Amino acid sequence: MFFRPGRERKVMRKIYSGIFLLLITAFIMGMGKAPVVSKVYIRKFDNGHYQLIVNKRPYIIKGVCYSPRPIGKNHEFDWWSDPNKPWITDGRLMKAMGINTIRVYQTGQNPDDVKKVIRDLYNLYGIRVILGHWVGYWEYPCPLYGDKDFQDKIKKEVLDMVSLYKDEPGVLFWVLGNENNYSCWGHVNPWSSDDIDKEPDPQKQKIMRAKIYYSYINSIAKEIHALDPNHPVALGNGELIGLDIAAGACVDIDLIGCIIYRGKTFGNLFRSLKATFDKPVAIIEFGADAYDALLKKEDQNMQAFFLESQWRQIYQNLANDKEGVGNCLGGTIFEWTDEWWKYNESDPQGWGVHDTESNWSNGSYYFDITAPKNMNMNEEWFGIVALSDKIEDGINKRLPRKAYYVLREFWRNPYRKIKGQKPKWTYKAKKTEKIRGQKIELKSQP
């Protein structure tokens, strides 16, 4: 076989070019298929404002708490493995509304199922997931945060969760606990330790418990950061209670996830937080029920009224609003759908009934506070989407409430909705500090 050098070079060039093209194509195709971890972090501006950044773009959390339990099932139902995939229907509705995030309190039992949900929501609708962990709050007999074995066991669970899902592109951040701080104050899931028992002063006991709890959360946060540098860690705190102690003991968390039920607004929450523990905040649970306990009938308007008002305040306190506190990253409404099992969770018959009895009282939701015994909060009616007992696509039919539409409108043009509220006072008004950091246009999020 004779080879002419010129022809040989041409042939070889063609072969190399082909191989190169093949490699490039394979690389590009491979890139498309391989999961690309989202890089999520929080930017702090010179003026002290905070902003969540996802893949180099500002991200406002417009979210809902998500626990899609069908009528007749209770909290033990593992919806992650529901063959009817309610998240497909829900994700479509959420996307149409403008929701970009869901918050889940704890992952399901089967990691493959969990990954499937996260991927479906992200790939189909661009919806990201805030993954939470109870951090032993509901462990029997109580969350023994002062006990080394208990600490190790729970920490391992959390870190296992992080290891399993940290590479999922749809993960937004981690939330440690949900109102667990109340256990330090002794009225819910109280716990103690030998040292605490030795202290006779109940007030000092509380402080001791809080220091132990927040230090423990801090140690978990540090280990998560070592394991997963791409996602922030939030502390899931009830109200602002205990955060003065957390400010000294829990410095490694990236943001505070607050659970707040203050009615029409969040009051001075953003300013108070700035003063006590200067971390960014996401309101990870807030909202209003859609049942008037006084008139004993559904009231979608009342719910929509509270939610719209709450969202206005969230937007006023996002970064780059010159007049706001600038420490809010967004919020996740409690909740997406009603949960019919909640009023009497020990009665399986009740799980199939949409109870109208109230579980608790909150005067900030003033329209129906004069209901008997002031019991006005209806736990089974918090969904911005109601459930029908009719089945559609294998799941309870979704019936969006008025809040769904009101918030959809709000999110379509939020800045118009809150624009103009701040007048240009001209008389000796003290201006807040000037923004010196890089300004970023707040554009609508995917």
Next chain:
Amino acid sequence: MKKKYASQAIRITIITSALFLFSSANAGAKEEGRVNALAGQIIEAKSEAGLLSYFEELKELYTREGKFTDFLGALKALSGKNKAIALGPFIDYYSAYARYSQLKYLEETQGWDEYFSKGNDYRTQIVEYAQKAIDETTVKDALNIYARLLIWRFHKDQEDVFSEEALTDLMSAITEYARESKDMGAIKDIADALLSYNEKAKARQLYGIYVQGVVSSGLKEEKIKEIAYEFYQKGNLELAESLYDVYIEMAMKSYPKEKLLTELLDIGSLFSSLSSGPNDPVYAEKIFKKIEEIAGKDSFTEELIYLRAFNLEKMKAYQEAKDLYAELTVRYPEGTHADEANFKTGMILIYTLGDIKTGREYFEKLSQKEHASPQVISSIYQLGLLSQWQEKYEAAKEYYNKLLLRVGEDFPETAALAKKRLNEIDSGKPMEYSLKTFMDLSLKNETQLLEANRVELNTSPYIVKKDQGVLISSVPYGIESGCVQVEMQYLWSGHIGTAEPSPEQASFNTTYNQRGTKEINLVVVSPTGVIDRNIDMADVR
């Protein structure tokens, strides 16, 4: 000249016709006539004096019917119609006010369709109109101040981030306004508004400016006192107190001592807990202190000591109240209030100050009195109770039997309690759980284990007649539990009248059919332990 007036009349007719359009739907003919008359006065006004009152009345006529949009239309129709005065600031301010009131009205009446569809537009308009009114005026103008007030109220209602700044702005502006203007009415209006939002410190500050304005106008002491009393009667205690303070200051310079003391006593009584009108026991005590400074403690009569002691008791200043009740028992042992003072001294000593021994001595002394007043009977019951709690059952029985012998047909409530206790002892049962828990917590000197002052307990009214309804209510504080509702138990005991409240009841209504001082005991328990205990006393007369 005639021609000029004729054309003016035609112009007014055109404008008022426009106002008719907005007002005729619901307003009666009389109101329509008034609207037109006001419009005419606004158009014809030659100076700004009086304009505010015309616009205020116009506002009232429209807004009380909920005709906010019509009001805005009427305001627009007035625009540019007065050639002598710029109506713009007035129109802008009242337009802002109309939208502000409309938004509140929609929320209150739950007019949700309009609220959701137009709410954001209205919010924008409130600020835009109010800002225009501010821009078109200076801080020397009342309208400027009212516009700033409106902006603050708007933000305050929303509890948004701007409310603090708006308040600072308002206070700065009104301070300047007070320097420049002699019209104190606007300052009082702003103070009233601040008070209605519970901004007491700021309201007091402005009332202070208002009062100085009133004083500088040269009013005499008696006139100031008269104005102060008018505000007291209207329930504006903050302003009434500010004016009384000025009155007292003036009186101290000019009145003879005797007259001054009489005046102070009147004022103290007016604000004390024993007053039949609105009261402020803290202010009353301030006046009593002043009397003490001027005339010394010895000048206090029996009535004045009692008044002050009672006032302190209702302020929950128990140590001071006890001292005065005890003083009363020493200085006036046979006086009108001796039995009540004796009994209350014992109760306060034992159940709030933890001094069983001394308290018991007061009960012993009282129980030995020959007459059978309600407090004498109650003191015997208390002695029995203390003995029973200390497991000195024979002594307890002795007290209870003594009580039953002395009461005869009288004092059925206390007699019933004594019989209940005797029955417990005779049948070998423990003391009623609620009462025993209360006594354990109060007397075992373990109060440091409680989260003290976490339960507020109130009786309303605290001076009642027989068979008059009484509300007994409690509020536990600081029960932080988030979304997990903590089921509290309310353990009621003592003289709680005809009611039988269940442990789930944080409050209840009751009546008493026997005169006397009624002790109401409460222990609040959560699933994880005792929150606190508290005691209150009502006087049935």
